[in-house]
Amino acid sequence: MMKSLKSLFGGDVRQFSMLGALLALVLFFQIMTNGKVLTPTNVVNLINGNSYVLILAIGMVMVIVIGHIDLSVGSVAAATGIIVALAIRDWGIPWWAGILLGLLVGAAIGAWQGWWVAYVGIPGFITTLAGYMLFRGVNQFIGKSNSVPVPEEFQTIGAGYLWEWGPNTGLNNSTLVLGILASVYVVWREVKLRKKAVRIGIQPVSTGTAAMRAGLLIVVIAYVTYLFGSGRVGTSFPVPGVLLVALVILYHVLTQRTVIGRHIYAVGGNRVAASLSGVSTKRTYFFVMMNMSILAAVAGMVFIGRSTASGPFDGINWELDAIAAVFIGGAAVSGGIGTVTGSIIGGLVMATLNNGLQLMGVGSDRTQIIKGLVLLAAVAFDVYNKQQGRPSIIGHLFRSRPVFPDSVDEGADTLPKVDPRTEAVAAVDPRSTTAAVHEQHPQTDAKDRR
Amino acid sequence: MKFYSGLDEALGDDVATTHVTLEMRKITKEFPGVKALDDVSIAVRRGDIHAICGENGAGKSTLMKVLSGVYPHGTFEGQIVLDGHHVEFRDLKASEHAGIVIIHQELALIPELSVTENIFLGNEVARSGFIDWDEAHIRTLALLARVGLNVNPNTQVKALGVGQQQMVEIAKALSKDVRLLILDEPTSALNEEDSANLLELLRGLKGRGLTSIMISHKLNEIAEIADAVTIIRDGVTVETLNVEDGPLDEDRIIRGMVGRSLESRFPAHTPVIGQTFFEVRGWTVEDPQVPGRLVCKGSDFFVRRGEIVGFAGVMGAGRTELARSVFGRSYGIYRSGTILIDGVPVSLPTVQAAISHRIAYVPEDRKTHGMNLLDTIRKTIVSAGLDKITHLAMIDEDAEFAAAEAYRSSLRIKTPDVNEGVAKLSGGNQQKVVLGKWMFTEPELLILDEPTRGIDVGAKYEIYGLIQRLAEAGKGVIVISSELPEVLGLCDRIYAVCEGRIAGVVDRDEADQEKLMRLMTTTTASAA
Numbered sequence: 001m002m003k004s005l006k007s008l009f010g011g012d013v014r015q016f017s018m019l020g021a022l023l024a025l026v027l028f029f030q031i032m033t034n035g036k037v038l039t040p041t042n043v044v045n046l047i048n049g050n051s052y053v054l055i056l057a058i059g060m061v062m063v064i065v066i067g068h069i070d071l072s073v074g075s076v077a078a079a080t081g082i083i084v085a086l087a088i089r090d091w092g093i094p095w096w097a098g099i100l101l102g103l104l105v106g107a108a109i110g111a112w113q114g115w116w117v118a119y120v121g122i123p124g125f126i127t128t129l130a131g132y133m134l135f136r137g138v139n140q141f142i143g144k145s146n147s148v149p150v151p152e153e154f155q156t157i158g159a160g161y162l163w164e165w166g167p168n169t170g171l172n173n174s175t176l177v178l179g180i181l182a183s184v185y186v187v188w189r190e191v192k193l194r195k196k197a198v199r200i201g202i203q204p205v206s207t208g209t210a211a212m213r214a215g216l217l218i219v220v221i222a223y224v225t226y227l228f229g230s231g232r233v234g235t236s237f238p239v240p241g242v243l244l245v246a247l248v249i250l251y252h253v254l255t256q257r258t259v260i261g262r263h264i265y266a267v268g269g270n271r272v273a274a275s276l277s278g279v280s281t282k283r284t285y286f287f288v289m290m291n292m293s294i295l296a297a298v299a300g301m302v303f304i305g306r307s308t309a310s311g312p313f314d315g316i317n318w319e320l321d322a323i324a325a326v327f328i329g330g331a332a333v334s335g336g337i338g339t340v341t342g343s344i345i346g347g348l349v350m351a352t353l354n355n356g357l358q359l360m361g362v363g364s365d366r367t368q369i370i371k372g373l374v375l376l377a378a379v380a381f382d383v384y385n386k387q388q389g390r391p392s393i394i395g396h397l398f399r400s401r402p403v404f405p406d407s408v409d410e411g412a413d414t415l416p417k418v419d420p421r422t423e424a425v426a427a428v429d430p431r432s433t434t435a436a437v438h439e440q441h442p443q444t445d446a447k448d449r450r
Numbered sequence: 451m452k453f454y455s456g457l458d459e460a461l462g463d464d465v466a467t468t469h470v471t472l473e474m475r476k477i478t479k480e481f482p483g484v485k486a487l488d489d490v491s492i493a494v495r496r497g498d499i500h501a502i503c504g505e506n507g508a509g510k511s512t513l514m515k516v517l518s519g520v521y522p523h524g525t526f527e528g529q530i531v532l533d534g535h536h537v538e539f540r541d542l543k544a545s546e547h548a549g550i551v552i553i554h555q556e557l558a559l560i561p562e563l564s565v566t567e568n569i570f571l572g573n574e575v576a577r578s579g580f581i582d583w584d585e586a587h588i589r590t591l592a593l594l595a596r597v598g599l600n601v602n603p604n605t606q607v608k609a610l611g612v613g614q615q616q617m618v619e620i621a622k623a624l625s626k627d628v629r630l631l632i633l634d635e636p637t638s639a640l641n642e643e644d645s646a647n648l649l650e651l652l653r654g655l656k657g658r659g660l661t662s663i664m665i666s667h668k669l670n671e672i673a674e675i676a677d678a679v680t681i682i683r684d685g686v687t688v689e690t691l692n693v694e695d696g697p698l699d700e701d702r703i704i705r706g707m708v709g710r711s712l713e714s715r716f717p718a719h720t721p722v723i724g725q726t727f728f729e730v731r732g733w734t735v736e737d738p739q740v741p742g743r744l745v746c747k748g749s750d751f752f753v754r755r756g757e758i759v760g761f762a763g764v765m766g767a768g769r770t771e772l773a774r775s776v777f778g779r780s781y782g783i784y785r786s787g788t789i790l791i792d793g794v795p796v797s798l799p800t801v802q803a804a805i806s807h808r809i810a811y812v813p814e815d816r817k818t819h820g821m822n823l824l825d826t827i828r829k830t831i832v833s834a835g836l837d838k839i840t841h842l843a844m845i846d847e848d849a850e851f852a853a854a855e856a857y858r859s860s861l862r863i864k865t866p867d868v869n870e871g872v873a874k875l876s877g878g879n880q881q882k883v884v885l886g887k888w889m890f891t892e893p894e895l896l897i898l899d900e901p902t903r904g905i906d907v908g909a910k911y912e913i914y915g916l917i918q919r920l921a922e923a924g925k926g927v928i929v930i931s932s933e934l935p936e937v938l939g940l941c942d943r944i945y946a947v948c949e950g951r952i953a954g955v956v957d958r959d960e961a962d963q964e965k966l967m968r969l970m971t972t973t974t975a976s977a978a
Contacts, residue, residue, distance in 0.1 A: 200851055257844050259836045266833060269822030276780055276811065276819055277834040277887070278801040336824045 018330065018345045025349060029356030036359045037352075040231030044238050048159055048306055050351040051240035052077070052299035054344055056322035057329070058251045059295035061343040062288045064326050065255075065268040067335030068117065068124025070292045072131030073322060074315030077300030078139040080105045081310035084301060085148035095153040099301060106297025109135065110290030118285035127289075132319070140312045147311040150304050158305020160239035171229035172236035179225030183218045190214045240302050247295075251340045264288060269336035324371075325350055328378040349374070470531075471496040471661045472517075472630055477528035479512055479521060486512045487526070488685045494630070494663060494678075499656055501664045501672040503707055504682035510665050513682065514632060518552055519545040533629070549629030553619045555638055555904075561608035566590040568607050569622045593621040597651055611766070613644025620651065631655075631662040637671060638904055641764045641932055642967070649675050667906060669700040670935070681706035704907060715911065716939040719918040723942060724755030728809075728895050728926055733787035735775040745771040745782055747950045753895060753926035758917060760941030761930040763970050768950040769930045770814055773897045777811040778804035805834060810893035812884055814900035814930070820884040821872055828854035828868040830883050835891040857886035861916065878909025885916060896920060897928045902936065914940055934963050946970045 030037045037043075056073050063070045084102040087093050093101065109131075116127040162174030169176060190210045197204035204210075228237040255261040266274035267284045275281050299318070304310040329346030331338025353374060357367045472494040479487040487509050494500045504510050515521045517530065519539030530537050532548060539545040559568045566586050575586040590603040599617040607615060616636060623631055633652075637645040649671060652662060666672055672679060679698055681688040688706045691698055704715075729752040737743040745768045753759050761769045774781035776789065778801035788795050791807060798804045804811070813819035821830050831854045832839055839849040854868040861882040865875060872883055881901065888896060898917065902910045917940065921927050931937045937944055944961050946953045946969030954969040 196848065200848060253844075257847075259840055259843070259845065262829070262833065262836055262845065265824070266822055269824040270818070272819050273813075273821050276777075276801060276813055278778075278805045280800075280802070336822065 018328075018342065018349075022345055022349050022352065025352050025356070029352065029359065033356065033359045037356055038227060040227055040235065042355070042359070043227055044231065044235060046351055046355050047241040047244070048238050049355075050347065051238075051244045052303045052306075053318060053321045053325065053351070054244055054347045055247060055295055055299040055302065056318055057325040057343040057347045058247055058340055059292035060319075060322040061326045061329065061331055061338045061340055062251075062255065062264055063124065063292050064323070064331045064333075065264055065335055065338045066285060066288050067268050067271075068285070068289070069323065070113075070124060070128045070131075070289070070296075071319050072113065072128035072135055073292065073296040073299070074318035075132050075135035075139065076106065076109050076293050076296040076315075077303065077318060078310070078312075078315040079109070079135040079142070079300075080297040081300040081304040081314050082139045082143040082148060082312075085150050085304055085310035086142065088150060088154065089148055095151055098150075098154060099157070102297050102301045103294060106294040106300075107290060109297070110293030111286075113293060114286035114289035117289050118282040124285075124289065139314070143310065143312055145312040147309045149309040154301075155305045155308055156239055157243065158240060158302045158307070160305075161234060162236040162239065162242070164234060164236070171226065172231075175225055175229035175236045178237060178242075179221055179229070182221045182225075186214050186217045186221070240306070243298075243302065247298075248340060248344055255340055260284070260287060265336060321350065322347075324375050328375060330382060346378075349378075469496050470494065471533060472663075473529075473531040474513070474517060475529045475531065477513065477516055477526060477530075479516055479526040486685050487516070490528075490682065490685070490687045492680050492687065492690070494661060496661055497656060497659050498677040499652060499662050499664060499675055501666060501676035501679045502682065503666070503669070503672065503679055503703055508682045508707075509685040510682055512685075514552070514634070514663075514665070517545070518542055518550055518632075546626065549627060550632065551623040551626055551628040551630070552632040552634065553616075553623060553636065555635040557612075557615050557619055559607045559615055559618060559622075562606060564604050564606055565594070565601060565610075565618055565621075566603040568618060569593060569625050571622075573626065589625065590621075593624055596624060596655075597621045598647075598654070611644070613640050613647060616640060616644070616648055617651065620655075624655075629661065631660060633662060633664045633666075635666055635904070636664065637666065637668055641766070642934070643764055643971075645671065667904070668933075669703050672703065673698050673700050679703060683707060707907060715907070715914075715935075717911065717915040717918060719922070721758070721921065721942050722756045724757075724924065726752045726754045727792050728753040729790040729793075730776060731788045731790070733772065733776065733789075734785040735771065735782040735787075736785050738782050744785070745950050746775060746787075748787075749947075749950075749952045751945055751952060751955075753928060755924045755926060756921050757943065758921050758927045758929060758941045760937035760944035761928060761947055762932075762934060762937045762944055762966050763947035764932075767947045767970065769947045770899055771950070772947065773811060773899055773928065773930060776804075777801065777809060777897060780804075780811075805891055805893075808892065808894040809897070810834075810888035810891055810895070811897045812888055812899060812901060814903060816877075816880050816884050821880070821887070823871075823873040825872055826869050827858070827863065827865060827872055827875070827883055830872050831857050831868075831886045831890055834887050838890070853890055857883075857889065861886050862912065876905075876909075878905040878912070881905055881909070881913060882916075885913070889920075893925065895926045895928070897930070899930045900932065901929060902931070902933075910936075934966055937966070938963065 026037060056077075060070060060073070080102050083105050084098045087101055088095060088098045113124075113127050113131055116122045117124050162172065162178075164172060164174070166173045190213065194204045194210065205213075225237075228241075255264060263274065263279045263284045266277065266279050267281050271281055274284075300310075300315060303314060307314070325347030326338060326343045327333075327346070328349055329338065329342035329344070331343065350371060353371055354367060357370060362370075470493050472492075474490065474492045477487050477490045478485060490509065490513060492500075492502075492513070502510050502513070512521075516526050516528075519541045522540050523538035530539075532550075537545075537548060539548070560571065563571070566583075569590055570586050575582050575589065587603050594601065594603065594617075597617045597620050599614060599621065601610065601614060607618060610618065620631075636652075637648055640648060645668075652664070653675060656662070664672070664676065676693070676698060678690060678692045680690045681703065683706070691702065691706075731750050733746050733749040734744060735746040737745050749772055751759070761772070763769045771781055775784065776798070778798050780801050789798060790796070796807055798807060798809070817823060822833070825833070828850060832845075832850050836845065839846045839853065851868065857863065858865065858868055863875070863879050863882045863886070865879065872880055875883065885898075885901075901917070902913050905913070917927055917929065929937065929941055931940075938958075938961055942958050943955060944958075944966060945955045946966055948970050956965060956969075
C-alpha cells in the first residue's frame with residue numbers, strides 16, 4: 001500500500017502522510033458539519049483568515065532550519081502595518097507605494113535583527129524576544145495605540161478577488177484559468193520527469209502510473225477550481241491565496257533548488273562542516289533572519305488589508321501559530337530539517353482544526369485545548385518515529401556499524417556486489433528501515449554525543 | 451557471592467576449567483535470512499589481554515552486543531560462560547552487574563562535571579540520598595592512583611587531555627568492580643605518547659589480575675600488548691593466536707583478517723615530483739581562545755607537484771591548527787606569514803578564497819567537521835563546489851546526480867543509491883564521500899587531516915591508493931597523521947611538527963620512526 005503510494009507520488013512519504021492527515025481532517029469535519037466545510041464561502045474564509053500565518057510559516061521554517069527561532073514576527077507585522085497605514089493616510093502616498101514602503105520597513109527591521117544574530121552572535125531566540133517587545137512598542141508608539149484605516153485598494157491584497165471577465169462559464173474565469181494552468185503544469189511535469197528518467201538512465205514510472213498520478217492531481221485541481229470559482233458572483237480564488245501560492249512556489253524553489261537554499265540546510269545541519277566547505281554562516285543567518293522580517297511585513301500588510309485597518313493588537317500570538325505550523329510540518333528543533341511545503345500543510349492542519357471546530361460550534365476554549373493536544377501529538381508521533389530510527393543509549397555503546405563494510409576486494413574493478421549479509425542486516429537495522437520512510441534525522445552518532 | 455541474572459547452577463559443573471574467565475560457545479546470531487555470527491567461539495583466559503581483530507562489519511560489534519546483553523539471551527544461539535557459570539543477560543545492566551564493563555571508543559564523560567562526579571555518575575556514594583563527597587573523594591584518589599593519573603579529583607573533565615580522560619574512564623570502570631573490561635578502540639583518539647601510557651596501564655592492571663578484551667585496528671599495539679588474538683572474518687572465527695605459540699606479529703594478524711597477505715600495506719607508487727608550487731613562509735597564528743599564545747610559530751613549508759608531504763607530530767603539536775589557518779584562516783587569529791602559489795603571494799582570508807585558489811582541506815573529524823550527516827551522498831559530494839553545477843541561480847540536478855555517480859564509481863563508495871543518507875555509510879565510505887566532495891572542487895593542493903582515522907585495513911589501503919593517484923595526477927597532497935607507520939609508508943617528505951614549530955623535515959629515504967619521534971618531541975626550536 002505504502003509502496004504503491006510511493007510510486008504514485010514519489011519521494012517523501014512522510015509529507016504525503018501529513019497530506020493524508022489533512023485530507024482526513026477535512027473529510028471528518030465535512031461529515032460532522034453536514035457539508036459546511038467545503039463550501040465556496042467557507043474555503044475562501046479559511047484561506048483569507050489564515051494566509052498571513054501561512055506566509056509567516058514560510059519564513060519561519062527557514063529560521064528553524066538554521067537552528068534559530070523568530071518570536072518577533074507578530075510585532076514586526078504590526079509595526080509594519082501601522083507605518084504603512086499612517087504613511088498612506090497622513091502622507092497621502094498611493095497604495096502601491098505603501099506596499100513598497102512596507103517591504104522596505106520589513107527589510108530594515110530584518111537587517112537589524114539579522115545583524116544581531118549573524119554578526120554579534122546573539123541567539124535568534126533572544127534577539128527576537130527583544131524584537132517582540134521592541135516592535136510591539138513601536139507599533140503602539142507610532143500609532144498612539146489607535147486604529148488607522150487603510151484605503152479600499154489596499155484592502156484588495158487582504159480580502160480581494162480576481163477579476164470577472166469573458167463569457168459566462170458558470171465559474172469565475174480567472175479562477176478557471178488558474179486551474180487550467182495548474183493542470184497543464186501537472187501534465188508538463190510528468191513529461192519532464194519521464195524525459196529526465198530516460199536521460200539519466202533510470203527506469204521511468206510506467207505510463208499507467210504516470211497517467212493515474214496526473215489524472216488524480218487534475219481531478220483535485222478541478223474540484224478546487226470548482227469550489228473557489230462557483231461561489232457567488234464577484235468572488236473567486238482570493239488574492240491572498242494567489243499571493244500565498246506564489247510565495248510557496250518561490251520559496252520552495254529557493255530552498256530546494258538554489259545555492260542559498262543548500263547553504264541554509266548545510267548551516268542548519270552542521271555549521272562547522274558548512275563553514276569549512278566555504279559557506280558563510282554569517283551571511284546565511286543574516287539572509288534568513290532578514291527574509292523572515294520581510295515576510296512578516298508582507299503578512300502584516302495582508303492582515304491590515306483584510307481587517308481594513310491597522311491596530312495596536314494586530315499580530316498577537318502569530319509567531320506561536322507560525323512556529324506550531326512549522327513543527328507540525330515536520331521540522332526538527334535541532335535544525336537542519338524542515339520544508340516549506342510541510343510547514344504549509346502543518347499550517348493548514350491547524351487552520352482546518354480551527355475552522356472545523358468553529359463550524360461544529362465548539363467554543364474557543366475547547367478549540368485551544370484540542371489544538372494544543374494536536375500539536376503535541378503530531379510532534380510526539382515524529383519523535384517516536386525518530387527514536388525508532390535511532391539507536392538507543394545502549395545502541396550508542398555498540399554503534400551498529402556499516403551497512404556496507406569498508407573493504408573492497410582489490411581485484412574487483414567494477415563496483416563490488418552488495419554483500420547479501422550486510423544488506424539483510426540493513427533490513428533489520430531500524431536506522432535504515434525508517435530512514436527510507438522518513439526524512440533523515442540529525443541525531444546520528446556524532447551529534448548526539450554532545 | 452555475586453548474583454548473576456539467569457544463573458544456571460545446574461549446568462555449572464560441566465563448564466570450563468578455572469583459568470578461563472569468559473567463554474562464548476558456538477554463538478550464532480541470525481538476522482532475518484542472514485547469519486551475522488556463525489558458530490563463533492572465543493575463550494578468554496583469566497588475566498589475559500585478549501584482542502579481537504577483524505575488519506569493520508566482520509562481526510566484532512555483534513559479538514560484543516551478544517556478550518553485554520544488548521542482544522538479550524534467547525535472541526541468539528550458543529552459550530556464554532563467565533567464571534564457570536552459564537549466564538543469560540537480559541540487558542546491558544545485567545551484564546554490568548556481573549562485572550562486564552565496556553569502554554566505548556568515543557568517551558562518555560560529561561565535560562562540565564568533575565573527575566569525582568564523573569567516576570561515580572549513576573553510582574553515587576550516597577547515604578540516605580545525600581552524597582558523601584568526602585568518601586567519594588577518598589575513593590576517587592585511590593582509583594586515580596590505580597590508573598596512575600595524577601590530577602585533582604575536583605578538576606572538570608573538560609580541562610583534561612583526551613589521554614587523561616581515557617584514564618578517567620578506566621578508573622570509572624574499576625570503580626564498578628570490574629571482572630572483564632572491554633575496550634573498543636581505546637587508543638583511536640590518542641596520540642603516541644598517551645597510547646603508550648594507556649597500554650602500559652593495561653599491562654599494569656593485567657599484572658594485578660584484570661582480564662580485558664580489546665578491540666583495535668592498531669595492530670602494532672595488539673602485537674605489543676595482547677596475550678591472545680581472536681580474528682573474526684565475515685561472522686566466523688578464523689583463528690585464535692596465543693602468544694605462547696609464537697609472537698603475534700602484524701603481518702600474521704592482517705593475513706588472518708583479510709584472508710590474504712597485505713605484503714605491503716601501501717599500494718605500489720613511484721613518485722614523480724615536479725616543481726614547488728605551494729609555499730608558506732613565516733606562518734604565525736594566535737590561539738583564538740588564549741590571547742598571546744601562538745599555535746603556529748613562524749612555520750615555513752612547501753609542497754611540490756606530485757608530492758605527498760607528511761606532517762607528523764604528537765596530538766596538540768599544532769598540525770591541524772596550521773592546516774586550518776592556511777585553509778582560509780578557518781582557525782585562529784592570523785598574525786603574520788605569506789602564502790605563495792606558483793611563486794605569487796596570495797591572500798586567503800576566507801575558506802571561499804582558499805577553495806577558489808584550488809586548495810582543499812579534509813578535516814580530521816569527518817562526522818563533526820566533514821559533512822552534514824542529514825544530507826544525502828549526492829548533496830554532500832557537490833556541497834563544496836555548488837558553483838560548478840549552478841546555472842542561472844538554479845542547481846542543475848542532473849549535473850549533481852552525474853557528479854555523484856561519477857565519484858561513487860571512481861572512489862568505489864559502497865551504496866546502492868547516491869540518494870542514500872551519508873549517516874548510513876560506514877566510516878571508510880564516509881571518508882570516501884568527503885574525499886569526493888573535495889575532489890569535486892578540482893583542487894591542486896589537498897590537505898588531508900588524519901585521512902584514515904577509525905577505518906579498517908582494507909579501506910585504508912584504498913584511501914592510500916587514492917592519495918597516490920592524486921599525486922600521480924600532479925596534485926600536491928599534505929597528509930597529517932598521528933600514525934607514524936602511515937606517514938613513513940605514504941609520504942615522500944615529512945615535516946615534524948612540535949609545539950607549533952616545524953621542528954625538522956626528513957626525506958623518505960632517511961626517515962624512520964625513531965628519527966621522527968625525536969624531532970616531534972624535541973622542545974627546542976630548529977632542531978633539524
